[in-house]
Amino acid sequence: MHATETWIFRILVLGFAAAFAAQVWTRARLILRAPNNVRVGDDETGRRLLRFVSEVIFQSRTIAERPLVGIAHLGVYWGFTAFALYTGVEFLAGLGIADFTGARWFRLYALALVPFSVAVSAGIIGLLVRRAIVRPAALGEHVSGESVLIGFFILTLMVTFLIAFRWEAGLAARINWWIHALVILGFLVLIPDSKHFHLVLSPLTVYLRSPVLGTVPNLDFEREQVGLETVADVERKQVLDAFTCVECGRCQVNCPAHATGKPLNPKTLILQNEAALLAGRFETTLAEVFDAKVLWQCTTCGACEAQCPVGVEHLPLIIGARRGLASNGEAPGALAAVYNHLERRGNIWGLGADLRQKFVQSAGVEIFDPSRHEYLVWLGCAGSFEADFQKSLRSLFDILRAGGVTFGVLAKERCTGDLAKRTGNEYQFQELARANIEDFTAAGVAKIVTSCPHCLRTIGTDYREFGFTAEIVHSASLVAELTRSMAVPGREDVTFHDPCYLGRYAGITGEPRDLLARFGAAVREPDRHGANPFCCGAGGGLLFEEHEEGRRISQERLDQLQRTGAATVVTACPFCSIMLKGAQASANTQVEFVDLMSFVDGRMKAAAPAAVPRP
Amino acid sequence: MILVIAEQQSGTLNRSSWETIAAAQQAGGPVKVAVLGAATGAAAGELAAAAVTEVLRVEAPALSPYTLDGFVSALGQVVAAEQPESVWLPHTYQTRDFAPALAVHLGRALVTDCIGTKSDGARRLFVRPVFQGRLLADVAVDGPALATFQIGAIRADSLVRGAAPAPVRTVAVSVDAGAIRQAPEAPFREAKQAVDLTQAERIVAVGRGIKEAEKVVLAQQLAAAIGADIGASRPICDAGWLPMDRQIGSSGQTVAPKLYLALGISGAIQHLVGMKGARTIVAINKDPEAPIFEVADYGVVGDLFEIVPAVIKELKG
Numbered sequence: 049m050h051a052t053e054t055w056i057f058r059i060l061v062l063g064f065a066a067a068f069a070a071q072v073w074t075r076a077r078l079i080l081r082a083p084n085n086v087r088v089g090d091d092e093t094g095r096r097l098l099r100f101v102s103e104v105i106f107q108s109r110t111i112a113e114r115p116l117v118g119i120a121h122l123g124v125y126w127g128f129t130a131f132a133l134y135t136g137v138e139f140l141a142g143l144g145i146a147d148f149t150g151a152r153w154f155r156l157y158a159l160a161l162v163p164f165s166v167a168v169s170a171g172i173i174g175l176l177v178r179r180a181i182v183r184p185a186a187l188g189e190h191v192s193g194e195s196v197l198i199g200f201f202i203l204t205l206m207v208t209f210l211i212a213f214r215w216e217a218g219l220a221a222r223i224n225w226w227i228h229a230l231v232i233l234g235f236l237v238l239i240p241d242s243k244h245f246h247l248v249l250s251p252l253t254v255y256l257r258s259p260v261l262g263t264v265p266n267l268d269f270e271r272e273q274v275g276l277e278t279v280a281d282v283e284r285k286q287v288l289d290a291f292t293c294v295e296c297g298r299c300q301v302n303c304p305a306h307a308t309g310k311p312l313n314p315k316t317l318i319l320q321n322e323a324a325l326l327a328g329r330f331e332t333t334l335a336e337v338f339d340a341k342v343l344w345q346c347t348t349c350g351a352c353e354a355q356c357p358v359g360v361e362h363l364p365l366i367i368g369a370r371r372g373l374a375s376n377g378e379a380p381g382a383l384a385a386v387y388n389h390l391e392r393r394g395n396i397w398g399l400g401a402d403l404r405q406k407f408v409q410s411a412g413v414e415i416f417d418p419s420r421h422e423y424l425v426w427l428g429c430a431g432s433f434e435a436d437f438q439k440s441l442r443s444l445f446d447i448l449r450a451g452g453v454t455f456g457v458l459a460k461e462r463c464t465g466d467l468a469k470r471t472g473n474e475y476q477f478q479e480l481a482r483a484n485i486e487d488f489t490a491a492g493v494a495k496i497v498t499s500c501p502h503c504l505r506t507i508g509t510d511y512r513e514f515g516f517t518a519e520i521v522h523s524a525s526l527v528a529e530l531t532r533s534m535a536v537p538g539r540e541d542v543t544f545h546d547p548c549y550l551g552r553y554a555g556i557t558g559e560p561r562d563l564l565a566r567f568g569a570a571v572r573e574p575d576r577h578g579a580n581p582f583c584c585g586a587g588g589g590l591l592f593e594e595h596e597e598g599r600r601i602s603q604e605r606l607d608q609l610q611r612t613g614a615a616t617v618v619t620a621c622p623f624c625s626i627m628l629k630g631a632q633a634s635a636n637t638q639v640e641f642v643d644l645m646s647f648v649d650g651r652m653k654a655a656a657p658a659a660v661p662r663p
Numbered sequence: 664m665i666l667v668i669a670e671q672q673s674g675t676l677n678r679s680s681w682e683t684i685a686a687a688q689q690a691g692g693p694v695k696v697a698v699l700g701a702a703t704g705a706a707a708g709e710l711a712a713a714a715v716t717e718v719l720r721v722e723a724p725a726l727s728p729y730t731l732d733g734f735v736s737a738l739g740q741v742v743a744a745e746q747p748e749s750v751w752l753p754h755t756y757q758t759r760d761f762a763p764a765l766a767v768h769l770g771r772a773l774v775t776d777c778i779g780t781k782s783d784g785a786r787r788l789f790v791r792p793v794f795q796g797r798l799l800a801d802v803a804v805d806g807p808a809l810a811t812f813q814i815g816a817i818r819a820d821s822l823v824r825g826a827a828p829a830p831v832r833t834v835a836v837s838v839d840a841g842a843i844r845q846a847p848e849a850p851f852r853e854a855k856q857a858v859d860l861t862q863a864e865r866i867v868a869v870g871r872g873i874k875e876a877e878k879v880v881l882a883q884q885l886a887a888a889i890g891a892d893i894g895a896s897r898p899i900c901d902a903g904w905l906p907m908d909r910q911i912g913s914s915g916q917t918v919a920p921k922l923y924l925a926l927g928i929s930g931a932i933q934h935l936v937g938m939k940g941a942r943t944i945v946a947i948n949k950d951p952e953a954p955i956f957e958v959a960d961y962g963v964v965g966d967l968f969e970i971v972p973a974v975i976k977e978l979k980g
Contacts, residue, residue, distance in 0.1 A: 435954035634901035
């Protein structure tokens, strides 16, 4: 290499590196100034490392949602990693620091890179075609010129790399070398200000992501925390999320609000957060950054967060912003009424405890006594007051009795605080949680079973933060275990609607299907099922939404369920059931809804003599 | 003598004023009614229809618009001049604003949100709900008191009307506009719903059991026959058979009529919570298992297309 060439290269590298550093510094400053909510000192290190291997190194999430695109991306990612040393050695040589390019090991290494370069080229061509020609909606309305440019950059890098084998010396080889080097430098300065910053940040955000979906840590009122009010309050992980977002739109395509024509788009939220941070609009309220209306359209189904390949957590941002609004008395009017009900009557509907009492008595259930009962059956608001769900609880009681399981209920219950938590009324949530935990402790409860996935989540996960340790299971899990040696014949076509808080949050997808299969059903799966179901529209307080913009989420889900052709929809959550039945009444269709427990109980009773243990 | 403070806005009386006057009449003894404002002629003329000793027009330019300081100053003068044994007010938002200040100004006790009064022989007892309505407390007060009466607790139609209009007297009060600390802005009116079912006394509500749009007219006929408003559950409004502002339930209006007639409504909880406050619930549904029967006072299991025409015929015949 000519001395002049070396000097030109040194100056260029310095210039481009400075431009890169300046842009990174802008973001680093914003990350550092944000209130710290990063919790790495927890006992989750093992799980975090496992996830890092699976999701970063093997790109499991990227592939899971979009297999072809994911594998193309995997090729590009591994190629980049494999090329890191090659680029380093070439740059060291170019800068005149050390030259290993003639070394035997380097030659062998370069040869080994050839298959990687082919993988990267194939991957990037596939991705370019998708982005520029196929143009899926998830990537936005406009083709990102920058992404296309970077695609061509990567392709150029691979081509120039391969050409270098043919032209080892001479002018052509030098030109080829310079093109390769300049493209790398060009790429470098484009990284921080584009979605390609995920190259730098996503390993970190994936590692830092909370091990449990939808974790929104309690506010500390002693420290006068009130939630996120302005851009300045946005916490460190959320700032990292804003800069790492790769704009793939997986959150967008999985969001039930977006799918039914509402303005809420989880991807847009993250990008709006990024724009507000970069513009330094620290004093701007989040209600202005995001539009308050949009914040109240989230059902907290978790589809966005569960799908994100770069570890972005949408729920802490949305619920955090809701907390900011709720703290200032700006929750929607319909929720204010519900908060009032929770405050006065301890349930979301504001109904009297006498109704629950009536149900408990008529179902012949005893008040929990730890010396005589193994399980506490937690009724929840729906179990206390909603007639249809009470039928399913009667079924659960019968199944438990038949299985010889002893159980009782609390003399009085109050709402777990699920709605208060998800809608940002944190103070009310903590009040309810503390009071319930006190009741559980006083009653000597060690094992709880509930048929409500929202109660399951709140007691089983959110209460852990208060140090609550009793075991809680969903009735589907307990009954599947209890009846594992039983089976009744039959192959009735049904479809199963996975509740978000059961399938996605709790990961309970196998037990309901196992029960259905053993009790005479053939499950026809709807488009979205298992761990990635489509929401019914009730979560996050939206059960009480007064006017739903766009199409009703419940209506959309009912259509999906009906397309399976099954005449019976089995549900396992009282709120899904309320929403879907509501949609059915409006659509005036004839689908039968049955709760999983009633389905199992009905088949057990019908086949009582024939219900033989499996061989 | 009991002095009732009636409430008016732009010459229109607040309905609950009649309820408080009726309560005062039932308590026995002479009743005077005062109405405050800058121009109270129309309201006073209307109030004179009640069988009361006298209607007082308490007028001063500074009394319109309403301010706490203005009302406390004016009523302080009226009470000093009239020396009523008791001052009663409807428990309105306005009363809630100034009554505590007036009580402090007069050095009198204030009993709020009463639902009636009774006597233990020697003293008058004010009855008011406590513990969120679970218990009723009888409150005795030493000396002259102020009392506010819960809206709807006393029936306005129990008011005794006078054979001739009661005398109306204008009471001059001096209210120093400069001493009023509040500077009210123009009253804010929330976009009023075209249909306000929350005040309806009787409601006929239809649900999915009505089957088709054309049949809604049946419910409308029944509503007309008993002088009721018409309401609906969500599916009916979703289908556009009745306008959205007729919807009752957690995503519609919350109603508390004296009579609620549910036709073909299954009683999904989201509907129940919107009408559980009704005093008497009558349900007609062909499904005996329908949850509506859990809350109904009278339930008819049967075909509404047979029952409703028969009821209409009976009412008209």
